[in-house]
Each structure stands twice: as structure tokens, then as C-alpha cells.
Amino acid sequence: MLDQVQRAVQERLQAYFREHGIPEPKTWRFSRPPGEGHWGLSFALFPVAAAEVRAKGLDVPVPQRAQALAEALRPVVETIPGVRAEAVRGYLNMYLDPRIYGRQVVDTILEQGPAYGRAPRRGQRLMVEFSQPNTHKAFHVGHLRNVILGEAVCRILDAAGYDVVRANYLGDIGWHVIKWLWNYLKFHRGEEPPEDYKTRWVSDLYVEANRRLKEHPEYEPEVRALFKRWEARDPELVALWEKTRQWSIEGFEQIYRLLDVHFDRVYYESEMEEPGKALVEEKLIPMGIARDYRPEGPVVVPLDELLGLEKPTYRTYVVLRSDGTSLYATKDLPLAIKKFEEYPDLVKSIYVIDVRQSLYMKQIFKTLELMGYEWADRLYHLAYELVLLPTNLVQVTEEVDFETDETIPEAQAETSTEETPKPKAKAASSREGAVLLDKLFTEAHRRARAIVDEKNPSLPDETKDQVAWHVALGALKYTMLARENTRTVTFDWKKALDFKGNAAPTIQYAHVRCASLLRRAGGRVPDPVTPTHELHPAEIHLISELAAFPKVVKRAAEEYKPLHITNAAFRLAQALNDFYDRCPVLNAEDETTRAFRLRLVAATKQTLANALNLLGIVAPEVM
């Protein structure tokens, strides 16, 4: 309904500009007027004034001309029913009659229900690849951000009208797998993982394999021999690989279930090995895109040279080892191709991968472009920053086997001269990250459960437990999402488990308050009604936040930023709490007011639930 008003305003402004020979603005951007107690649209006349002054060669300061235009336009837009306008310092502020438009907002939300904020289907498909865990290794806190971000982006894109294909890509082969299998065969033959902790059990064995090989380098030939057996596809080994891989996968699925994440298509790295090699041999090299330096050197794509770039830009992309075996890089090319073979209509193929791989992603995309794939420009790297662990936290967990095969930058050891040295942080590695992930879930749940016990002791035990999970997981997800993708998250127990302030439980609580009011009112939402009372500023503020929601969803989808949703959800929760404090609902002064406010509460509940749903967070009825 805000759209309709905006369109009406735009039409009138356009007509005015045309009539007076004023150049029209290139973009029509409306914002909200500042201050409280009212609600509406605001339009800045500065760009128009500047263009006019330039075009007509006027000798008038731009702000002065903007103000004059705003004043002239004031009566023009006031011809729209229910609109009152003011010209303030170059802005045209248009205030909507909250009785008329407030009712429209509420009615629309309650009519659309779960669809409020969602755009019509576009009939366009896109793919989002995310999670990408390695089998036989740990699933840790660093991976958590990827999954949570990926899932939220999928939900947001779906709401924006796209048909989303959720893809996962499992790193199920490589040196790490061979090392794991060696350790298993030599020291754990025949063992099975415990039902509840498959991922931990499997990753613990991986850490153990690394430790053994570090302490006893003489074992290395055995591992190499095993690799040969793998390359020869020794049936016994392949069978063991498939069986143990499944353990990892089942462990991942436990985590995905807990997080309420699912995938439509799962690709395996092992499936891309042969196609990758073939692609290099039969296409890249013959096409002159790759240079073969074997056996002295690897097969590379000299991107800068091919593109005639003086400055190092794309660098050199290594696609095959000097011994002819494949790299991670070998497999990403056939993967990208396979996606478009299976889904030729993808308007975008998105990769949710951490920022450290930015250059590598550019290399893949550029190579595919050079190969002539017309869809190469539809590939998009959605980069996000890492989850860092404070070093003091790492030290606590370091006593248990510390993974050594990943290149982790060592934290600076020297003490800073500042009075308050910043806590040092480093990237999450598998070991402490995996330990943390377990602790994180159980500890978050324990903390949430304790609070539920305290706040709402009369709830049935089972409900308390469920609520505790919703609160705990909501808080964790929110922490990961309420942040610019390109900014690091430094893991902090206090903040990860913070249930106050700008956090998911605050929003969930607002939802619960709405639910509680509606329950007390008999569980039935009154029929549509136009309010007759003078709306309270808090009431108007709440309406304006509700009305803004669909635009927020649109923007979040365009920018791939769940942050916009968390911001909107929190503002909405604040507005509800403020309204709740100031405006009696059940004991409103008259029936009409009571009915309208109940509808407003129902609309708020719906919008909060819709927002939380886009973040993958549950909106509970009680907590």
C-alpha cells in the first residue's frame, strides 16, 4: 500500500516537472521523514534542483532552489487523499493519515499472512552452493557461519521470488581422507562410531592420524602406498571409504537437522576427479588456455599473460599437479559446468565461500569465461569473513590434540604497549572449532533452559526443552547473521549466548508477547476496522515499521545481506515493546480501539514470524 502512495506521488511530481521544464531525476528514491509521531514518505529535492540549476544556468544556490521546489510541490501532492505535506529544508515530507493507511497496512498483512513481505514468483531459478564440509574431518564453528548464512540467503532469495536450488559440495576425497583411512586400518580396524557423536568421533580420528604422522614420519610411505591403492580403486579400500564417508555424512546431517537446513542437490568432490582431469587434457591444453609443464612442473593457466595484463591480477591458476594427480582446483571447473548442464536456466550460480578464496574464485570464473561458456558471467562468489577465536580461548582447548596440517597464522606473541591490548584472535581450526561446536550447542541450550525454568516454571518439561532449543539456536544464528558479511566475527561466549539487547530472544519475546495478548483475547482476530481514536506515536511508529518490511526483504535479496532482516526484525521488536508499554490493548478505552490494536498486534506477530523465518529462526508461542 505504501507502493501505491509512492506511485501516486511520483506521477504528480513527474507531471509537475514536465510542465515546468525541470529535468526528471534519474532515480526515484524515497525515504522516511525523521522524527516521531508521524509516518510517511520523504523526497529530497536536491538532485532535481541541482540538475535544473545546471541545465538552465540559474544563479541560485541549490538548497534554496530545492526548498522552493518542495514548497511548490506541497499542494500538488496534497491532492492525494489522506496525505499532508511539508516543505522542510529542501525535503518534501509527506505524512500519511495513520487511520486510513494504518488500517490498510494491518489489513494487508493479515490477508497475506505468511506471504507478507514475499514477492510474486519470478519464474527464475538460481543455485546457492554452501556448507561444503570435508568428510573425515571436523565440522566446526567456522563452518557454522557458512551454513547459517547460506541458508538465510536461500530463504531470502526464495522470498524475493526466485526458485532456489540449495547445493552442497562434499570434500570426500583428497590427502586428508587417505590419512584418515590409514589411521583407521592400522589402529582402529573394525571400530564403529557412537550413534550420537559421529562427527566428533570421525574428526578425532583424523586429528589422531595427523599426530601419529607427525610423531612418526617413518609411517609416511604407508600412507603413500595407500594413496596408490586408492588411485587403483582397490575394491576393499573403496568399500571402506564409502562406509566411513557415510559416517561423516550422517554426522553432518545431524547438524543440518538441528539447524533446520536441507539441500536439494549434493555434489561429491570424488565425482569431479576424472571429469576434471579430462577437461584439462582434452580441452584446456588443446585450446591453448593451459600450459603443460609436466613432469618438471604443473599444468597452469597463465591468466594474466593470456589477458595481456601487465600488473599481477589473476596470477597463475594451477589446475593439475606435476605428477598428473588432481587438485581441488581441478574439480571446480567440471562442477561449475555440471551445474549448468543440470540446470541450464540458472540466472545465477552463487558460491558461499569464505573471503580467503576470493582470488581463486576469480581464477575459476575467468578460466570458464575464456573457455567460452556464455554463463560465466552468472557465477557469483558470495564472500564472508571468518569466525575468529580469541587466543585465550584457544589455549584452553589446545591441551587436547591440536591439528597441525592447516596453515593457521600464529597469533602475535609480543605484548602490546597500549594500556588495553586488543584480545588477539585467530582463525578457527578444526580441532578447537569442533570441540567448541559441541560445547556451543549444549552450553547454549543449558543456559536457555535455565532461563526458561526461571521465567516460566509452569510450562511442561517438554515444552521448556523445545523452547530452550529455539532460543539457543536463535541466538547463535542471529549472532552470525546480524553482521556485515565482510566483517569478521570474533567468537565470544558472552555474546554468542547473549539473550538480551540486540539478539534473537528479544525478537522472539516480542512475538511471544503478541501471542499472549491474542490468546487472552480469545484467540480470534477481530474483523477489519478503521480506528477512530487518535493514534499514539508508538502506535504509528509500529505501523511504519510493519509497512517497511517488504522493501527490506527486497533489498536483502538484492544485496545478499541477511543483516537487513535482522535490523528490521529488531526495530520491529523494539517498536512493539514500546507500543506494549504505552498503549493498552485488552483494556483499551473503547471497542474500536481494542479491535484495531488487536489486529495491529496480530499483524506484528505475523511480520515478526515472517522475518524470523527468513533467518531460519523459530518464532515461539511461549518462552
Place this chain on the structure above:
RNA sequence: GCCCGCGUAGCUCAAUGGAUAGAGCAACGGACUUCGGAUCCGUUGGUUGGGGGUUCGAGUCCCUCCGCGGGCGCCA
């Protein structure tokens, strides 16, 4: 050396090139004998890392310097 990201209140973070840069946390002080106090209000707190430029207007764009993090031919 080259490239990318970041730098905003004590801390954690917001802010389509637009109006007086806002929240949360922490600290202190208040409110409701009312619908769930996981609430609300107030106070303290800022040269948006420094300098220059573009613009009617810059936290935001450009240049430059400083600081931190990351990446840069056979790891994934």
C-alpha cells in the same frame, strides 16, 4: 612488492551519497499497585584512523598516508 577487506561512543556493531551519525552492552538514575519485567524511559559517552579532493551535500565516492587482518604456481 602487488591485490582484497576492515578502521564509527569504553566494548560489540548499525547507518540507499541526504536532515541533529544511531542501537545494544556496560555504568549510573528512574517508571508501571494495568495486558508476560527476557520490558520501557532518562543521563554519561563521537575530530566516523590522519590529510587532501569530487559534490548543493561525504562515515559512505576518488587520491594519499597510517594501523590491523587476509590472499598471491602444484593446500583445500
